[in-house]
Amino acid sequence: MPVFILARLALFETVRRRLLLAVAILTVVLMGLSAWGLSSLTNQHWALHTEFLATVSVLVIAIAYMFSIILAVGAAFMAAPALASDVESGVVLSILPRPIRRSDLVLGKWLGLALLLVSFTIVASYIEMAIIKVVTGYWPPHPDKAVLFMSGEGLVLMTLALLLSTRLSPMTGGIVAVVLFGITWIAGIASVLGQTINNPTLIHAGTVVNLLLPTDGLWRGTAYYLEPAGLLALTESGAARGFSGPFSATAPPPTAFLIWAVGWVIVVLGVAVLRFNKRDL
Amino acid sequence: MLSKARTGEDDAITDLQTREEVAVPATSSPAIRTTGLVKRYRTTTALAGLTMDVPRGEAFGFLGPNGAGKTTAVKLLVGLTHPTSGEGWVLGAPLGDRETRRRIGYLPELFRYQDWLSAREVLALHCALIGMPRAHRRAEIDRVLEVVGLAERAKDRVGTFSKGMQQRLGLGVALLGSPELVLLDEPTSALDPVGRHDVREIIRDLKRRGTTVFLNSHLLTEVEHVCDRVAIINYGRVIALGTLGELIGGTRIVRLRLAGLPPEGERDLCRFGALSRDEGWYVVSGIGEDAVPEIVALLVRLGARIYAVEPQHQTLEERFLQLLKGEADAGLHSGTPRAL
Numbered sequence: 001m002p003v004f005i006l007a008r009l010a011l012f013e014t015v016r017r018r019l020l021l022a023v024a025i026l027t028v029v030l031m032g033l034s035a036w037g038l039s040s041l042t043n044q045h046w047a048l049h050t051e052f053l054a055t056v057s058v059l060v061i062a063i064a065y066m067f068s069i070i071l072a073v074g075a076a077f078m079a080a081p082a083l084a085s086d087v088e089s090g091v092v093l094s095i096l097p098r099p100i101r102r103s104d105l106v107l108g109k110w111l112g113l114a115l116l117l118v119s120f121t122i123v124a125s126y127i128e129m130a131i132i133k134v135v136t137g138y139w140p141p142h143p144d145k146a147v148l149f150m151s152g153e154g155l156v157l158m159t160l161a162l163l164l165s166t167r168l169s170p171m172t173g174g175i176v177a178v179v180l181f182g183i184t185w186i187a188g189i190a191s192v193l194g195q196t197i198n199n200p201t202l203i204h205a206g207t208v209v210n211l212l213l214p215t216d217g218l219w220r221g222t223a224y225y226l227e228p229a230g231l232l233a234l235t236e237s238g239a240a241r242g243f244s245g246p247f248s249a250t251a252p253p254p255t256a257f258l259i260w261a262v263g264w265v266i267v268v269l270g271v272a273v274l275r276f277n278k279r280d281l
Numbered sequence: 282m283l284s285k286a287r288t289g290e291d292d293a294i295t296d297l298q299t300r301e302e303v304a305v306p307a308t309s310s311p312a313i314r315t316t317g318l319v320k321r322y323r324t325t326t327a328l329a330g331l332t333m334d335v336p337r338g339e340a341f342g343f344l345g346p347n348g349a350g351k352t353t354a355v356k357l358l359v360g361l362t363h364p365t366s367g368e369g370w371v372l373g374a375p376l377g378d379r380e381t382r383r384r385i386g387y388l389p390e391l392f393r394y395q396d397w398l399s400a401r402e403v404l405a406l407h408c409a410l411i412g413m414p415r416a417h418r419r420a421e422i423d424r425v426l427e428v429v430g431l432a433e434r435a436k437d438r439v440g441t442f443s444k445g446m447q448q449r450l451g452l453g454v455a456l457l458g459s460p461e462l463v464l465l466d467e468p469t470s471a472l473d474p475v476g477r478h479d480v481r482e483i484i485r486d487l488k489r490r491g492t493t494v495f496l497n498s499h500l501l502t503e504v505e506h507v508c509d510r511v512a513i514i515n516y517g518r519v520i521a522l523g524t525l526g527e528l529i530g531g532t533r534i535v536r537l538r539l540a541g542l543p544p545e546g547e548r549d550l551c552r553f554g555a556l557s558r559d560e561g562w563y564v565v566s567g568i569g570e571d572a573v574p575e576i577v578a579l580l581v582r583l584g585a586r587i588y589a590v591e592p593q594h595q596t597l598e599e600r601f602l603q604l605l606k607g608e609a610d611a612g613l614h615s616g617t618p619r620a621l
Contacts, residue, residue, distance in 0.1 A: 005409045009395075016397035093389035094454060097359035098410040099382040280322070281361040 002100040006108025007115070010082070014116055023074065027124050030070075031131055034063050038135045053228070056138040061226050061247050063128065068150050068219055075117055075154040076177035079161035081170030082109045083276065088169070092281055103273040110162055110269060114155055121151045142225035149221030149253075152261060156215050157181055159265050163272040166279065184209055188216030214261040217253050224249035310373040312337045312462050312493035313358060318367035320353050320517075327353040329517035330367065335510070337461075340484055340494040342508035344501065344601060350517035351497050352390050355466050358495075359387050372462055383411050386455035390466035390497070393447070396440030400431050400450050403439060407454050421457060429453040430479060444471035452480065456487075463487060464495040469503060481507050505529075505597040513601060515608050521600075529600045535573055537563040538589035539580065546583045550576065566595070 014020050038059065046052040083106065086092045096102060125147045133139050140146060157177055164173035191206020193199070210217045227248065253261075313335035320328040328350045335341045345351045356362040357369065360377035374381040394403045401422055408418040426432045429449040439447065448471045455463050465484075469477045477500075484494050484507045498504050504511060505525065512522040521528060534554075538561065547563075550556050553576055554567035565576065573592050580587055595603075 002410060005406070009406065013395070013397060090389060090392040091395060093361060093392050094387075094394060094407075094451070095410065096361060097382055097385065097387045098407065099379050099412065100410060101379065278363075280363065281356065 002098075002104040003108045003111065006095075006100075006105055007111035010109050010112025011116055014078070014113075019078070020116070023120065027120075027127075030067070031124075031128055034128065035131045035135055038132060042136060052136075053138055056132070056136045057140070057226070057228050058247070060129075060132060060138065060140060061223055064125075064146065064150065064222055064226055065219070065247055067124070067128070068153055068222060071117070071121060071150065071154045072157045072181055072215060073178055075113070075158035076161040076181065077174045078117075079109075079113055079158040080165050080168075080174035080177060082113065082162055083165040084168060084170045084173055087279075087281060096281065102277050106162070106166070106273045106276050107269070110159065110272075113158055113162075117154045117158060118151045121154060122147055125150065140226045141228050146222045146225040149218050149225065153215050153218040153222070155265060156213065156218065156261065159268045159272070160213065163268050163275070166272050166276040180213055181215055184213045184216045188219070211260065214257065214264055217257055218261060220249040221253045223247060224252045310370060311335055312339075313341075313369070313371055313495065315354075315358075315369040316367060318354070318357060318369050319365045320350070320357060320362065321365045327517055328357070328364075328367075331514065331518060333512050333519050333522055335493065335495060337493050338488070338491045339509040340488050340496060340507050342504035342511040343495060343497040343514070344499075344504060344511060344597075345514040346605060349514045351514060352466060353517075354514070355387075355390075355464055355495070355497055358464060359385065383458075384461045386457065386460035386463040388448075388451045388455040388463075388465045388468050390470075392451055394439045394450060394454070397438065399436050399438055400426065400442070400453075401435040403450060404453060404457060407457050411458050413458055425453040425456050428456060428483060445473060445476055448472055449476065449479075452483065456483070459490075460492065462493045462495065464497075466497045467499065468496070469498065469500060477503065501596070501598040501601055511597070513604055515605060520608060521604050525597070529595050529597055533568050533572075534564060534566045534593045534595055535568055535576060536589070536591040536593060537565070537576070537580070537587070539563060540586040540588065542580070542585040543583055546580070546585060549579055549583070 038056065041052070041056065041059070083092075086095075092105070095105065125143070129140060129143055160180065161173055161177040164176055168176065187206045187209035190202045191210065194202025194206060206216075311334040313333070315331050315333055318328050318331040319326070331350070331354055343351055343354070353362060357364055357376060358371055360379075360382065364376065369376040371378070372381050372384055395406075398406065404422045404425060405418060408421060413421065422435075423432070426435050429452050431446065431449055431453060434442070434446065439450065442450065448468065452465070452468055455465065469480050472480065481503065484496065487494050488507075488509075494507075496504060496508060508525060510522075510524050511528050512519050514520065536559070542563070547556060550563065550565055553569070553572045554565045557564045557566070565572075568576070573590065577587065577590060
């Protein structure tokens with residue numbers, strides 16, 4: 001089927017253009033730095049082992065947070081040129097007159113990049129967690145669900161960037177996607193702050209933004225499933241007392257939100273197909 | 282100014298343009314038929330009612346000045362652009378029909394192939410996209426590489442290719458699977474004389490095998506060499522369409538170097554065709570097949586001194602320029618195709 005041929009082509013492109021190699025090298029550097037940082041914790045004297053584990057678990061969430069941002073921004077800049085650069089360079093002029101649908105190209109690009117993104121998230125996350133386990137002995141409570149939510153966050157931003165790629169230039173599309181991601185991030189923090197100070201306007205604004213672009217909500221899922229029970233209890237009491245920041249969540253994202261996020265990806269992808277179908281090339 | 286048209290040919294062209302208005306059976310239909318095809322971009326009209334037939338098995342030249350709408354027309358034919366109004370059929374199917382595109386080869390004007398693939402990989406990708414059985418792909422790719430002269434560079438990345446070699450590759454992509462219709466948009470713009478010669482031979486070979494070739498080119502001599510039929514478009518519509526013979530063979534010119542031509546002589550020469558002056562030469566255009574002896578006899582009768590008589594066929598380029606000049610003089614930007 002053409003969609004699989006084009007998905008394979010999109011994957012192959014990342015390999016041939018050495019994107020995969022560059023990302024792999026950066027990941028190894030990141031893992032090396034985190035292993036070094038965590039090993040310094042083990043050299044320190046801790047009165048209570050639980051205190052040590054709580055500190056490590058917070059650090060793990062911080063590492064995951066940084067990784068999720070890199071992943072989301074990387075996904076945006078990977079998808080933003082996916083269609084736009086093919087249109088600009090004239091590659092689509094040779095592919096689309098073939099007996100394929102335009103949707104095959106859009107979905108093929110999405111599928112190829114999604115496979116790459118999810119595979120990379122799974123492999124890099126589990127290697128990182130294995131390093132943490134070896135260095136500190138700590139293993140997060142629900143790594144599978146955390147990785148799932150992190151992949152979802154990347155997929156959401158990648159899908160948005162692909163939609164932008166149907167009309168905007170690669171650079172414009174990438175920047176717009178990252179700025180929107182930043183707005184959602186701030187809105188998520190504002191929403192948590194709103195809950196803390198009981199400000200309905202901030203809460204509602206955060207909710208609306210999170211529905212328009214569900215990246216922050218999915219990040220909260222990652223954070224929640226990385227929190228061990230002790231840290232969760234601390235977070236809950238912290239949330240009751242005051243601002244708990246972007247590194248924590250007191251509850252998993254509701255099922256309705258997850259359905260919304262899946263529907264969001266499907267609808268945005270559908271809009272991308274429709275917009276690309278109508279475009280004169 | 283050179284003469285414009287002959288009524289009989291006018292009728293023939295009109296007839297060619299209007300017959301079989303709507304129903305187009307797949308087997309007996311022309312390779313391409315468009316009726317009143319219009320394409321507007323916000324403030325620009327790229328095509329203003331393109332109406333033409335391209336018969337099967339011929340090489341069809343598609344000419345026009347820059348901005349005439351040639352590339353837009355080709356993009357409409359292969360489904361890259363959607364018409365604002367009008368209709369069109371390619372190989373008997375409506376414009377944009379996906380299955381029909383399996384039988385079409387297309388070389389775009391401004392194109393690039395994936396520069397991170399090798400030539401063989403680009404061809405393999407297109408074999409897969411047209412659904413060619415795996416068992417046939419290798420032999421077909423080898424054949425095409427041989428035809429376009431890239432067999433020795435098959436494993437090299439496209440990114441290392443010169444523009445001319447990329448154009449050869451593009452031609453190879455268009456020839457994959459022996460399509461019934463090959464659309465070539467400026468196929469030789471980046472090629473050296475040897476490359477141009479090769480392309481001419483490829484087009485002739487396609488014609489011999491019954492393939493329809495739609496050639497959009499600025500190089501009029503190239504079109505003159507290989508095309509059976511030509512359409513000239515300007516401001517998005519056909520201003521002339523016919524066989525090469527109809528287009529340039531029927532319009533003859535005689536150049537005369539004379540002295541002592543009496544004033545009434547010019548008037549008498551005008552009876553044979555359009556008279557103009559070109560640096561001391563009298564040029565009579567649009568004359569009949571047997572007019573030259575009659576003109577010479579007339580000049581002798583008038584007592585003119587005849588230094589040179591040069592009968593000429595009009596070149597396609599001259600005819601092309603003449604038609605465009607006629608358009609500009611008449612301020613014509615719309616209407617029906619002009620007769621030859």
